[in-house]
Amino acid sequence: MDINEKALLYRAHAGDRGAAGTLYERYYRDIYSYIFYRVNDVATAEDLSAEVFVRMIRHLPSFLAQGKPFISWLYMLARAVIEDYKRNPDQLISARDISGNGSNGRIQSQGRDQQALGCFQKALQHLSDNQKEIIIHRFVEGRSVEDIADLTNQSERAVRTLQLNALISLEDALMKEGCI
Amino acid sequence: MKIRFSAVVEETLQRLDRGENLPDVLADYPAQAVQLESLLLVAMASRAFPVPIPGQTAQRLGRNQMLAEMAELEINGALRKTPAAPLASRWVGRLAGALRRMGYNKLAYSSRLAMVALVLILSGSFLTLNASASSQPGDLFYTLKLNLERSGLVWVTSSEDQLDDIFFPGQSDLRSGRSLEVQSGINSMLTETEQSSPAADLSAPNLQEGNAAQLKADEKKLAADERAAEKDLKESEKTAAAEKREVEKDLKESAKTAAAEERAAKNDLKEAEKEASQQLRDAEKQTQQPAADKNSKNPKSNKSAVNNKKKAK
Numbered sequence: 001m002d003i004n005e006k007a008l009l010y011r012a013h014a015g016d017r018g019a020a021g022t023l024y025e026r027y028y029r030d031i032y033s034y035i036f037y038r039v040n041d042v043a044t045a046e047d048l049s050a051e052v053f054v055r056m057i058r059h060l061p062s063f064l065a066q067g068k069p070f071i072s073w074l075y076m077l078a079r080a081v082i083e084d085y086k087r088n089p090d091q092l093i094s095a096r097d098i099s100g101n102g103s104n105g106r107i108q109s110q111g112r113d114q115q116a117l118g119c120f121q122k123a124l125q126h127l128s129d130n131q132k133e134i135i136i137h138r139f140v141e142g143r144s145v146e147d148i149a150d151l152t153n154q155s156e157r158a159v160r161t162l163q164l165n166a167l168i169s170l171e172d173a174l175m176k177e178g179c180i
Numbered sequence: 181m182k183i184r185f186s187a188v189v190e191e192t193l194q195r196l197d198r199g200e201n202l203p204d205v206l207a208d209y210p211a212q213a214v215q216l217e218s219l220l221l222v223a224m225a226s227r228a229f230p231v232p233i234p235g236q237t238a239q240r241l242g243r244n245q246m247l248a249e250m251a252e253l254e255i256n257g258a259l260r261k262t263p264a265a266p267l268a269s270r271w272v273g274r275l276a277g278a279l280r281r282m283g284y285n286k287l288a289y290s291s292r293l294a295m296v297a298l299v300l301i302l303s304g305s306f307l308t309l310n311a312s313a314s315s316q317p318g319d320l321f322y323t324l325k326l327n328l329e330r331s332g333l334v335w336v337t338s339s340e341d342q343l344d345d346i347f348f349p350g351q352s353d354l355r356s357g358r359s360l361e362v363q364s365g366i367n368s369m370l371t372e373t374e375q376s377s378p379a380a381d382l383s384a385p386n387l388q389e390g391n392a393a394q395l396k397a398d399e400k401k402l403a404a405d406e407r408a409a410e411k412d413l414k415e416s417e418k419t420a421a422a423e424k425r426e427v428e429k430d431l432k433e434s435a436k437t438a439a440a441e442e443r444a445a446k447n448d449l450k451e452a453e454k455e456a457s458q459q460l461r462d463a464e465k466q467t468q469q470p471a472a473d474k475n476s477k478n479p480k481s482n483k484s485a486v487n488n489k490k491k492a493k
Contacts, residue, residue, distance in 0.1 A: 015254050017247055024243050032234040046234060050242030054249045120229050139226035145190060157186075164186040167219045174222065 005070055013060045024053055027071065030141065031078050037136045038082050038129075040121045048085055052078045072151045079133075119179035126173035131166035138163055185212065192216060193223060 011019035031052050036045035055077050056063075063073050084091070124132055137143045137151065145163070149156045174180045192205050202220060206213045275295075312321035312328065 012250075015250065017250065020246060020250055021243060024246055028239060028242065029231070029234065033231045036232045042232070042235075043238075045232070046238035046242065049234065050238070050245045053242060053246040057246055057249050057253065116225075117229055120226070135226055139223060140229055140231060142227070160186040160190050164189050164219075167189070167222050170226065171218055171222045174225075180222075 009060065009064060009070065012057070013064060020057060023056070027074055028053070030071070031074060033141065034075065034078055034133075034136055035082060037121070037124060037140060038132055039085070040125055044085070048078070048081050051081050055081065069150060072153065075151055079129075116179070119174070119177055123170060123173035123177045123179060126176065127166060127169050130162060131169050134159065134162050134166045135170060185215075188212060189216065189219060192220060196220065196224070 005023075008019045008023055012023060028049060032045055032049040035048045035052070036042065039045055039048065052074065056074065059077070063070070066073075124135065127135065133152065134148065137148045138145070143151070145156050145159050148154075149159045152159070154162075171180075188209060192209070195205050196202065202217070202224075205220075206217055209216055308321065308324070309328070312325040
């Protein structure tokens with residue numbers, strides 16, 4: 001964690017809305033993308049992403065006491081939010097429902113790509129949570145094995161093995177869905 | 181086997197990232213080429229999927245939700261309770277607050293940097309001085325320590341010097357005398373400088389040059405005084421050692437003389453005892469001579485023999 005990020009976190013903890021806003025802008029896309037591919041729905045991904053940042057503010061004191069890397073802590077919160085959503089989907093308060101506005105999130109793809117994306121998303125749902133996570137971090141977000149090892153608190157060797165299993169499972173899933 | 185294959189997959193992925201062609205990469209792994217090819221194609225297809233873009237409205241709403249949570253926590257007093265910022269950050273904050281109260285509301289970035297640099301330099305110097313104070317010969321800071329002590333900027337208070345004071349009390353006096361001399365030298369030079377500076381008739385550049393020259397001369401004089409004091413110190417140490425040696429020599433000689441005298445007295449005593457025993461034996465012989473006639477003829481001789489015996493005793 002760099003010193004600017006640490007300063008932002010302490011300022012946010014002290015009630016500085018600007019600092020909290022900066023952290024939100026910096027990490028929202030990563031978290032949204034991760035959740036989108038995990039839940040396979042734009043609106044739910046938006047709601048869950050907002051929930052992640054609400055929890056971030058709520059649990060900031062305990063995080064500052066731990067001293068872990070901030071991004072890996074955010075992903076941990078995102079995993080917890082997804083788990084909670086899977087257990088009880090109705091409990092999640094939707095910002096969309098409160099405001100009455102619909103989602104305008106989108107995927108930058110057209111025509112055939114849109115079809116391929118749909119196929120990929122469906123195939124992804126056949127994978128285990130760990131396998132989904134590795135495919136998203138490694139191939140969608142384009143992170144290195146070292147970064148993923150840091151994010152998921154695993155060894156690089158374990159990440160490589162998980163990556164191989166995830167690719168084999170994804171290949172099978174794509175064949176099942178008739179994508180390849 | 182699986183571990184090795186996972187490493188191969190990762191290596192080939194990295195090569196593809198670097199821009200190598202799939203056939204070239206696969207050519208290096210002919211035994212695993214078939215399995216590898218299908219996996220790499222899946223990986224490449226996954227990479228082609230776009231990162232979704234969140235809706236602006238949802239993003240704004242999410243942000244508002246977060247800020248609302250923040251406000252609620254603030255009202256409940258949950259924010260800023262624990263943990264406190266690190267000590268250094270708190271001090272920087274206090275300093276900034278003090279400056280704000282003094283009216284320096286908008287310090288330029290360069291000024292802040294300069295302040296931080298100043299604090300760092302001061303604390304660094306202080307730490308270096310502290311580290312050099314306990315350094316030993318051969319240590320990194322020992323030269324610094326010596327130079328500081330020589331320049332008189334630092335008072336020597338190390339345990340080493342306290343031990344010196346215990347074992348060589350004379351030296352500490354000399355050292356304090358030296359520092360007094362140096363101090364008095366400085367004082368006298370200052371007075372001389374004050375007296376010799378004709379402030380009224382000198383222009384500013386001349387005055388500065390004169391001061392610089394005077395300062396150099398003072399420094400030289402100080403260095404000479406210091407050298408002389410060190411020389412005195414060494415000489416006095418030598419003299420003290422020589423005196424100590426002489427005293428020890430005298431002590432040894434007197435001990436030898438006393439032992440010789442004792443031996444002579446013992447010899448005299450033995451000789452006296454021998455003489456006395458000889459005389460006793462003579463007297464006994466005289467008394468044992470055929471007695472009767474002698475006793476009758478010469479009662480005086482008998483008496484004298486008795487007297488001799490008494491004497492011998």
